[in-house]
Amino acid sequence: MEDFETIECDVLVVGAGGAGLRAAIAASEYGANVALVSKSLLGKAHTVMAEGGVAAALGNADQRDNWKVHFRDTIRGSKNLANWEMAKIHAEKSPERVRELERWGAVFDRTDKGKISQRNFGGHRYPRLAHVGDRTGLEIIRTLQDHAVHTDNIDIFMECTVCDILKSNDRTVGALAYYRSSGKLVVFEAGSIVLATGGIGKAYRVTSNSWEYTGDGHALAYLAGADLVDMEFVQFHPTGMVWPPSVKGTLVTEGVRGEGGILVNSEDERFMFNYIPEVFAAETAKSEDEANAWLRGEEGAMRPPELLTRDVVARAIMTEVKEGRGSPHGGAFLDIASRQSPDYIKRKLPSMYHQFKELATLDITKEPMEVGPTTHYMMGGIKVEASTAASTVLGLYAAGEAAAGMHGANRLGGNSLSDLLVFGKIAGQSATNFAQENSKIAPHGEDIEKSITKALEPFERGLPERRMPNYPSGPRKSTHELGKDGGEENPYQIHQELQEIMESHVGIVRTGEELEKGIQKLEELKKKLPNMHSKGGREYNPGWHLSLDLHNMIITSLALARAALERTESRGAHTRLDFPEYDDELGKVNMVVRPGTGGMAVVRSPLPQMPAELKEYVLKEAV
Numbered sequence: 001m002e003d004f005e006t007i008e009c010d011v012l013v014v015g016a017g018g019a020g021l022r023a024a025i026a027a028s029e030y031g032a033n034v035a036l037v038s039k040s041l042l043g044k045a046h047t048v049m050a051e052g053g054v055a056a057a058l059g060n061a062d063q064r065d066n067w068k069v070h071f072r073d074t075i076r077g078s079k080n081l082a083n084w085e086m087a088k089i090h091a092e093k094s095p096e097r098v099r100e101l102e103r104w105g106a107v108f109d110r111t112d113k114g115k116i117s118q119r120n121f122g123g124h125r126y127p128r129l130a131h132v133g134d135r136t137g138l139e140i141i142r143t144l145q146d147h148a149v150h151t152d153n154i155d156i157f158m159e160c161t162v163c164d165i166l167k168s169n170d171r172t173v174g175a176l177a178y179y180r181s182s183g184k185l186v187v188f189e190a191g192s193i194v195l196a197t198g199g200i201g202k203a204y205r206v207t208s209n210s211w212e213y214t215g216d217g218h219a220l221a222y223l224a225g226a227d228l229v230d231m232e233f234v235q236f237h238p239t240g241m242v243w244p245p246s247v248k249g250t251l252v253t254e255g256v257r258g259e260g261g262i263l264v265n266s267e268d269e270r271f272m273f274n275y276i277p278e279v280f281a282a283e284t285a286k287s288e289d290e291a292n293a294w295l296r297g298e299e300g301a302m303r304p305p306e307l308l309t310r311d312v313v314a315r316a317i318m319t320e321v322k323e324g325r326g327s328p329h330g331g332a333f334l335d336i337a338s339r340q341s342p343d344y345i346k347r348k349l350p351s352m353y354h355q356f357k358e359l360a361t362l363d364i365t366k367e368p369m370e371v372g373p374t375t376h377y378m379m380g381g382i383k384v385e386a387s388t389a390a391s392t393v394l395g396l397y398a399a400g401e402a403a404a405g406m407h408g409a410n411r412l413g414g415n416s417l418s419d420l421l422v423f424g425k426i427a428g429q430s431a432t433n434f435a436q437e438n439s440k441i442a443p444h445g446e447d448i449e450k451s452i453t454k455a456l457e458p459f460e461r462g463l464p465e466r467r468m469p470n471y472p473s474g475p476r477k478s479t480h481e482l483g484k485d486g487g488e489e490n491p492y493q494i495h496q497e498l499q500e501i502m503e504s505h506v507g508i509v510r511t512g513e514e515l516e517k518g519i520q521k522l523e524e525l526k527k528k529l530p531n532m533h534s535k536g537g538r539e540y541n542p543g544w545h546l547s548l549d550l551h552n553m554i555i556t557s558l559a560l561a562r563a564a565l566e567r568t569e570s571r572g573a574h575t576r577l578d579f580p581e582y583d584d585e586l587g588k589v590n591m592v593v594r595p596g597t598g599g600m601a602v603v604r605s606p607l608p609q610m611p612a613e614l615k616e617y618v619l620k621e622a623v
Helices: 018-029 067-077 084-103 136-149 216-223 271-275 278-283 288-295 310-322 342-348 350-360 415-437 445-460 479-484 491-505 512-531 542-566 612-618
Strands: 005-014 034-037 154-157 160-168 171-179 185-195 234-241 262-264 332-335 369-378 381-383 396-398 589-596 599-606
Touching: 005 018, 005 154, 005 171, 005 216, 005 415, 018 034, 018 136, 018 154, 018 185, 018 415, 034 160, 034 185, 067 084, 067 612, 084 136, 084 415, 136 154, 136 415, 160 185, 160 216, 160 445, 160 542, 171 445, 185 216, 185 415, 185 445, 216 381, 216 396, 216 542, 216 589, 234 310, 234 350, 262 271, 262 310, 271 310, 310 332, 310 369, 342 350, 396 415, 445 542, 491 512, 491 542, 512 542, 542 589, 542 599
Parallel strands: 005 034, 005 185, 034 154, 185 396
Antiparallel strands: 160 171, 171 185, 234 369, 262 332, 332 369, 589 599
């Protein structure tokens, strides 16, 4: 058997973004020895891209705000598919988690009275997002990272990727990983595991996500036998950069609209007034005058339509483009220059100012930005219990974007940061309880050997050097010619094919016919995976890394496409052109994806019953 390092821990946390860090801190505080594994360097997690703020009903900007209003906004934003218990826990606990960050050293922007400042964001009834300019995620990562490195019993393993979960008697007992720099293998023997690996954005060509987002946690959990849920719901953030091509998809924070930015089309029309859904009509400005009252901060003013939920805004922009009113590069114009002073923009949105200056040579204090939808966030993920963050596999927990249930069909901006804080803590605590209450079991040697063989397969698939037929001393075949003979598959080519399939067949708008074609193409692509070959050694070998990542991306892409085919309606982030309306019956179920005897199965799972008093509050016309 290949040599490997063995590391023992009580709790293994996979992923060192906000959710993973918070889980590790909680586990350590409850007495666990924690191994925290980071696919990249500590502090570089994708949480830093959450720029606009963290949602919590502190009531600093509007005293009418409270957890019930936040809960209502979350459920309505989810198009009634969120797990009500998760949404309730989240709304109740978010203020406590934000104040905790402040005690740990987070430097939030302040009001004139010295309280944490809060800004407006899409789908939130009142100003609710605590922020640090437009660098909130970075401040949260810095704060959690500093707290974690000063907390006992947390060992951090950077540039280390988990590639398989090890089980014994239907319970997790550890994981196989490798160091990206050396290729050295490591087996973590763990009493429990928390998956906090983020999303799946790199399965798409146009995305705001960083390179780490290859669906690792989703696939690891699925292969371990866990249920996935809501996989059809992918959030396409309405405002990503569309120009220049080299930075297409880069996020433009919702904070621009929260600070008063408006969307206009090529005819200089503020078009969002034309796209207000009936469910939000009672609390949304329907004219320029009403929207300006909000901008002036008048009490009781209704929020502007640019701050409708992300699914609504993204579809509106796509409609404008489709009908010929888009910007020159296929998006819409986002204008804050005409709404706020240059000093205000530079103070409140410093990252956006520098981002456009450096990447697009555009001054947002003088000119509008060109923006369009970009793959941003995965509402679907590992199905977990609300109170424990436990998956359907014993000893396996999940938090952050890798988990699902909190956001249903659409996530409100800012809820991701409070989600990872609230459920990161719960996951770490619950994982520790499990590890302390159950005796540790060492992984079986044969299971470790199987996992290692699987991880190293790309190096075993290379063809021996061959000469041209009938010419013993002739030139060797090229890599391209070997591939034609079925010997090699280039992982970079497969990744490009995957991204094109997902963009073309499982994008922001879908049809049953296109989804079926996409599934067929994904299945054909899946057949190529056993023929991928990684050249060279294991040190600093991105081809090998991508070969392993592609297995995860194909699994999550198929889960997404199959769940989308099953949901024959349009709801939230999932739009079916062949089924454009809500289906009341489908509004009562979540789509659960699980391993079946015949392969991947999609089953309908009834929504948990919401208590009558909460249901009545959600149905209120306005609050």
